[in-house]
Amino acid sequence: xxxxxxxxxxxxxxxxxxxxxxxRRVIPGFGLTFxxxxxxxxxxxxxxxxTVFIRSAxxxxxxxxxxxxxxxxxxxxxxxxxxxxAAAGINTAFGLLIAWVLVxxxxxxxxxxxxxxxxxxxxxxxxxxxxxxxIYAETGWFGGLLxxxxxxxxxxxxxxxxxxxxxxxxxxxxxxxxxxADLGHDVEEAAATLGxxxxxxxHRVILPAIGPALLTGFALAFARGVGEYGSVIFIAGNxxxxxxxxxxxxxxxxxxxxxxxxxxxxxxxxxxxxxLLLLINLIQIWSRKRGAA
Amino acid sequence: MTRGAASTPLGRGVLFAVALAFLAIFLVAxxxxxxxxALSKGVGAYAAAxxxxxxxxxxxxxxxxxxxxxxxxxxxxxxxxxxxxKFDFRGKSVLTTLIDLPFSxxxxxxxLIYVLLFGAQGWFGPWLKAHDIEIxxxxxxxxxxxxxxxxxxxxxxxxPLMEEQGRDDEEAALSLGxxxxxxxRRVTLPxxxxxxxxxxxxxxxxxxxxxGAVSVVSGHIRGKTNTMPLHVEILYNEYNxxxxxxxxxxxALLALVTLTLKSILEWxxxxxxxxxx
Numbered sequence: 255x256x257x258x259x260x261x262x263x264x265x266x267x268x269x270x271x272x273x274x275x276x277x278r279r280v281i282p283g284f285g286l287t288f289x290x291x292x293x294x295x296x297x298x299x300x301x302x303x304x305t306v307f308i309r310s311a312x313x314x315x316x317x318x319x320x321x322x323x324x325x326x327x328x329x330x331x332x333x334x335x336x337x338x339x340a341a342a343g344i345n346t347a348f349g350l351l352i353a354w355v356l357v358x359x360x361x362x363x364x365x366x367x368x369x370x371x372x373x374x375x376x377x378x379x380x381x382x383x384x385x386x387x388x389i390y391a392e393t394g395w396f397g398g399l400l401x402x403x404x405x406x407x408x409x410x411x412x413x414x415x416x417x418x419x420x421x422x423x424x425x426x427x428x429x430x431x432x433x434x435a436d437l438g439h440d441v442e443e444a445a446a447t448l449g450x451x452x453x454x455x456x457h458r459v460i461l462p463a464i465g466p467a468l469l470t471g472f473a474l475a476f477a478r479g480v481g482e483y484g485s486v487i488f489i490a491g492n493x494x495x496x497x498x499x500x501x502x503x504x505x506x507x508x509x510x511x512x513x514x515x516x517x518x519x520x521x522x523x524x525x526x527x528x529x530l531l532l533l534i535n536l537i538q539i540w541s542r543k544r545g546a547a
Numbered sequence: 548m549t550r551g552a553a554s555t556p557l558g559r560g561v562l563f564a565v566a567l568a569f570l571a572i573f574l575v576a577x578x579x580x581x582x583x584x585a586l587s588k589g590v591g592a593y594a595a596a597x598x599x600x601x602x603x604x605x606x607x608x609x610x611x612x613x614x615x616x617x618x619x620x621x622x623x624x625x626x627x628x629x630x631x632x633k634f635d636f637r638g639k640s641v642l643t644t645l646i647d648l649p650f651s652x653x654x655x656x657x658x659l660i661y662v663l664l665f666g667a668q669g670w671f672g673p674w675l676k677a678h679d680i681e682i683x684x685x686x687x688x689x690x691x692x693x694x695x696x697x698x699x700x701x702x703x704x705x706x707p708l709m710e711e712q713g714r715d716d717e718e719a720a721l722s723l724g725x726x727x728x729x730x731x732r733r734v735t736l737p738x739x740x741x742x743x744x745x746x747x748x749x750x751x752x753x754x755x756x757x758x759g760a761v762s763v764v765s766g767h768i769r770g771k772t773n774t775m776p777l778h779v780e781i782l783y784n785e786y787n788x789x790x791x792x793x794x795x796x797x798x799a800l801l802a803l804v805t806l807t808l809k810s811i812l813e814w815x816x817x818x819x820x821x822x823x824x
Contacts, residue, residue, distance in 0.1 A: 281717050282727035287630040291642070294623050298694055299648055302660035305670065309663055348569045355566040359559060367567070369810040372820075373574050375749070376802035376809075378756025379654075380776040381795040384783050385577035388584050388792075395576065420573055428820070452558070481653025483759035484776070488783065501655035505763060508659065513668050520656045527651040535644065 303524070310521040313514055322518035326494055327503060331522070333411060334500040338479030341418030342426075346472045349426025350464075356427070357434045371427050374420055379484025386417055387489045409491030414499060417485040422475030429471030433464045466541030470534060477530040481523065581799045584792035596782075596790035597797065604770045605778035605794070611686070612761075612774060613754040616693040620750055621743070624701025628739075629731070632709030633717065643706065649698045657695045658763025661688055684766030689774065692760040697750045704746030704820070705739055712738055741816040745809065749820070752805040756798055 310318055321327070356368055374382065390397045390407040397408055407413050437460065445455040461468075483501040491497040498506075500523055507516035586593055596602060627646060631639055649657065663669050665682040675682060682688045716738065720730040736743075758776040765772045767781065775798055782791035812818045 280721050281633050281714060281730075282721075283731075284630060284634045284636075287626040288634070288636070291623070291627040291630050291646075294626075295642075295645060298691070299698060300645070302664055302695065303648070303652070305660050305663040306656065348566070351562060352566045352570065355563055359563055361563070365810065365814070367570065369806050370570065370574055372806055372809065373578060373802065376752050376756075376805045377578070378758060378776050378795075378798045378802070380758040380779050381581060381756070381798050381802075382577055384779065384791060384795060385580045385584075388580050388788075389576055395580065396572075416573075420577065423573065477651060481651075481656070483653065483655050483762075501653050501759065504653075504655050504659060508662065508763065511668075513663070513666075516659060517663065520653075520659050523653055523656055527653065531644070531648070531651045 306517055306520050306524055309513075309517045313518065317514065318518050318521075321515040322522045324515075326498075327500070327515075327519055327522075329495045330498050330500040330503045330519075333414060333498065334480050335526075337411060337414040337418055337499075338422075338476050338482075340415045341422055341479050342472050342476040344415075344419055345422045345426045345475050346468060349423055349471060349475075350430055350468060352423075353427045353430040353434055357431060358439060372424050374422075374424050379421070379482070380488070382420055383417065383485040383488035386413070386420060386485065390416060390489065408489050409497065411490075411497050413489035413491065414486050414497065417489050418475075418479040418482060421482050421485050422479050425474035425478060426468070426471035429467045429474065430464055433467040434460075437463050466537055466544060470537050470541070473530060473534045473537060477527060477534065480530070481527060578799060581792055581796050584788060585796040587792075588789040592789055593793045593796075596793035599790070601770050601773070602778060602790075602794055605773045605775045606797070608686070608689070608773065609755050609775040612689050612693050613751055615690050616697060616754050617747065617751050619694060620697055620701050621747060623698070624705055624746060625743075627702040628705035628709050629735075631706050632712075633714055646702050647699045649695050652695075654696060654757065654759025655763055658692050658760040661691050661695075661764050665691075683764050684768065684772060686772070688764035689761050689772065692764045693754050693757055696757050696760050697753050700750035700753065701743070701746040704742050704749070708739055708742040708818075709735070741812055741818050745812050745818045745820065748805055748808055748812075752802060755801060 310322075313321070352371065356364065356371075361367075387394075387408055389395050390400075390413060392398065392401045392406075392408070394408070397406075400407060405412075407416055441459060441463075442455055445459045446452075450458065481501060483499070483505075486499055487502055490499060490502070492502055500519060504516045504519050504523070507513075507519065627642075631643060662683055665671050665675060665688065667676070667683075669683070682691070716734050717730050720734045721727070725733065755774075756776060757774075758780070761774055762777060762780070765774070765777055767773060767777060769781065773781065775794055779791050779795045779798070782788075782794065809820070813820075
């Protein structure tokens with residue numbers, strides 16, 4: 255809403271300032287900056303990325319399938335996608351709760367808590383990885399509490415989920431927070447005044463309004479989890495067929511100089527991330543249309 | 548009328564406590580563990596681990612890689628946002644999506660693509676070998692992988708900011724006779740400086756902390772191609788935990804400084820990040 259209004263204002267302002275559309279070309283430097291952007295983008299991003307697909311195409315279909323869909327690779331995808339799904343699900347619930355607390359409740363130290371939510375964006379993944387491993391190992395703070403209950407986190411697939419919860423949390427909180435703030439407290443109060451129960455208010459009023467943002471946060475956290483490496487490899491245990499994530503399998507194949515297998519698995523991962531990127535863009539277009547309607 | 552859990556003081560209290568407990572378990576505990584483990588063998592051991600020869604060379608290399616890749620990304624970010632925010636052309640949204648592309652790529656794949664280009668078995672591998680040029684398992688490879696990983700940081704911060712600010716200021720300056728370069732330096736740059744700083748801050752934090760992509764291209768040559776995160780990994784795998792956490796604590800401090808500065812920019816200047824870093 256606000257953005258749309260601002261766009262209209264800006265449009266009016268420009269229309270008044272320059273009645274002739276030719277005036278828009280008054281700003282120089284398009285050729286230079288556009289040319290540089292495109293060249294740099296091609297050299298650093300597009301050309302290098304294309305190597306994965308060109309190399310995969312050169313392998314021949316049978317060899318590609320054998321390498322990218324080997325039993326070990328399938329298990330690795332299963333873990334990477336499954337653990338990401340679980341972590342993104344948990345983050346969606348708790349991320350929404352944290353966003354709600356940040357928007358609706360005033361408490362001392364709120365700014366610190368708010369800044370802390372972005373810690374996973376700022377803390378190097380390897381640091382997060384060894385720290386989580388230290389905590390959840392059997393001698394660690396939480397591992398020691400969980401061990402008597404028969405729960406093992408470090409060096410199991412559960413550890414992978416824990417690492418991905420750490421990595422993905424801010425995506426959900428930061429996606430939902432602005433929409434929740436826009437929604438305003440009065441909407442919730444109005445629903446309650448009209449006799450809605452807490453659950454009805456959440457289910458019928460809040461959830462439909464923040465749905466697209468929540469879905470975006472979920473998808474962003476999921477996409478990040480699928481490709482995550484640094485925070486996971488320390489805590490995962492990295493047993494083939496059991497606790498080996500797909501990015502680690504790429505590294506393992508590279509270390510054994512099996513470039514073909516590494517490339518084939520990378521191609522599958524890249525296609526998956528492009529599909530996710532497309533989905534995220536579609537969700538955002540959908541939510542913008544809903545916002546405008 | 549049933550009142551919702553969120554509207555009673557008790558209900559709000561419970562939800563508040565659950566949210567804070569989740570943050571404490573999943574975010575605060577790992578951060579605290581870094582410092583607790585780093586100091587577990589005492590301050591003397593901590594200091595020794597930080598000033599050890601290989602640790603110092605890792606710190607130097609991390610600073611060097613960031614000092615090359617961050618400025619290059621600033622130049623790219625300024626050029627891209629100028630082209631995208633100040634002009635209308637077809638395919639603009641495709642270009643913006645392509646700039647964001649590195650965020651969707653697994654760090655490991657981001658390293659792999661440069662191995663496929665410049666590695667011994669890569670497209671340019673034989674040529675590079677014949678000319679005695681080292682890219683993979685050397686500093687240029689680390690810089691390339693870091694640049695790929697941090698590629699969108701500055702641009703994605705500046706594009707929405709510059710679009711929001713419109714073109715009126717620049718058009719006014721130009722109509723008063725300023726040159727294009729003067730307009731950029733005297734009008735655009737002051738308008739976007741805090742947003743630029745915000746992008747640079749996040750870009751730098753990621754550049755210094757990147758692990759997966761540089762791990763693939765580094766070759767882990769001790770004292771030569773190990774950045775700080777890679778040095779942490781090596782120490783950790785050698786069961787030298789206190790030293791690993793000591794070096795890790797420096798990276799954690801960098802993260803805390805980054806978060807503090809980032810928050811200050813948000814409070815003071817209303818700069819806001821875009822989700823998806």
